[in-house]
Amino acid sequence: MNKQQLVAAIQSSKSYLCVGLDTDISKLPAHLKQHPDGVFLFNKAIIDATKASCVSYKINTAFYESMGLKGWEAMEKTLHYIPDTHFTIADAKRGDIGNTSAQYARTFFETLPFDAVTVAPYMGEDSVRPFLEYENKVAIVLGLTSNKGAEDFELQQAGGEKLYEKVLRTVSSWGTSDNLMFVVGATQASELANIRNIVPEHFLLVPGVGAQGGSLKEVSSYGMNAQCGLLVNASRAVIYASSGEDFAVRAQQVSEEYQQEMALYLNK
């Protein structure tokens, strides 16, 4: 799925919700914890329950890699189960010397058919460039993250501007708003107006509503552009809305609540 198709999906479903499949085996309901295919079965139920109210799924690879081969298989099965009407993100935060980044790009864009992968910009242009060389694929580069550690580097002054501002300005010159998006934490809503001045056209992946306390209302009012331009991610708030056997029903309710609120902001 490319950016134009994502924009069309947002318009038709009146949602810019990305459900985060941060599936932690220790948090699965008891009946799935014991099952050899429990992680996939959990994800399958979540996808069935939320696909009508979201437009994207983000698979955070850490939760699967930590399980070894079985986790990688569950990730692959999950990715193939997601309908191709939904934008798929590998949240892997990769980036290395160009020769190695090319292998990461192959991993997530060829071996696994994700639409997008999250990329750390710290190593510079040659580390990001291999992710931009695929048609209809997107590199989602870390801009201003949601965590406390954003203060350590991203919000520090670097040559007359904040480091994250330099990252947005510089990285946006390496590609287009079709093959680049940026991560901005929902907890950083006060910076969003400024961010929109620097990258007015790009989609922003905004994690941090729900469990991290970011405000969907603030993110939407400061971050939305003419094409919506936002993918707001919620992981734990949706997938662990209940720890019992009714987990999928509760996930559906929470996902629908986000969608209904988003529909209001899209109609403004």
Ligand SMILES: O=C(O)c1cc(=O)[nH]c(=O)n1[C@@H]1O[C@H](COP(=O)(O)O)[C@@H](O)[C@H]1O
């Ligand atoms: O790149 C990300 O997705 C990301 C960037 C960021 O600044 N903050 C952030 O929380 N994330 C990811 O977004 C998800 C947030 O999960 P919840 O807090 O459970 O909704 C996790 O997969 C994080 O790794």
